[in-house]
Amino acid sequence: MKWLWSVSLVMAGMVSPGLPTDASSPLRIVMEDGSPYYIPVSATVSSGSPIRWENPTPTHHTVTYNGCTEDQPHCLFDSGPVPPGGEFTIPGLPSGRYPYHCRIHPIMRGIVVVIDAHVEPSRL
Numbered sequence: 001m002k003w004l005w006s007v008s009l010v011m012a013g014m015v016s017p018g019l020p021t022d023a024s025s026p027l028r029i030v031m032e033d034g035s036p037y038y039i040p041v042s043a044t045v046s047s048g049s050p051i052r053w054e055n056p057t058p059t060h061h062t063v064t065y066n067g068c069t070e071d072q073p074h075c076l077f078d079s080g081p082v083p084p085g086g087e088f089t090i091p092g093l094p095s096g097r098y099p100y101h102c103r104i105h106p107i108m109r110g111i112v113v114v115i116d117a118h119v120e121p122s123r124l
């Protein structure tokens with residue numbers, strides 16, 4: 001039934017079949033208890049593409065943009081505690097470099113590099 005539903009969406013024009021898969025499906029980043037903690041630790045994604053962090057570890061972690069401090073309002077994303085088995089997804093970001101860390105374990109650090117997409121994201 002699932003493939004039939006997908007075909008129906010494409011035929012109805014709700015899903016553009018011409019977009020590359022990396023522009024529509026989230027980039028996956030997996031949290032780990034050991035170094036490098038976020039895999040990949042440096043993730044590159046096109047602007048407008050969503051990013052999803054998954055937590056398969058037995059402990060809580062966060063995905064917190066480094067600009068998120070109590071003194072600064074420049075908090076572009078902060079997951080809050082993501083429980084074991086949980087995940088956190090953000091919509092597309094504009095191009096730029098976004099270093100982030102885990103509030104609970106500050107040794108955990110990663111970066112998302114967003115590059116300009118050549119294809120306009122679909123407008124639904």
Ligand SMILES: [Cu+2]
Binds near residue numbers: 105
């Ligand atoms: Cu952590």
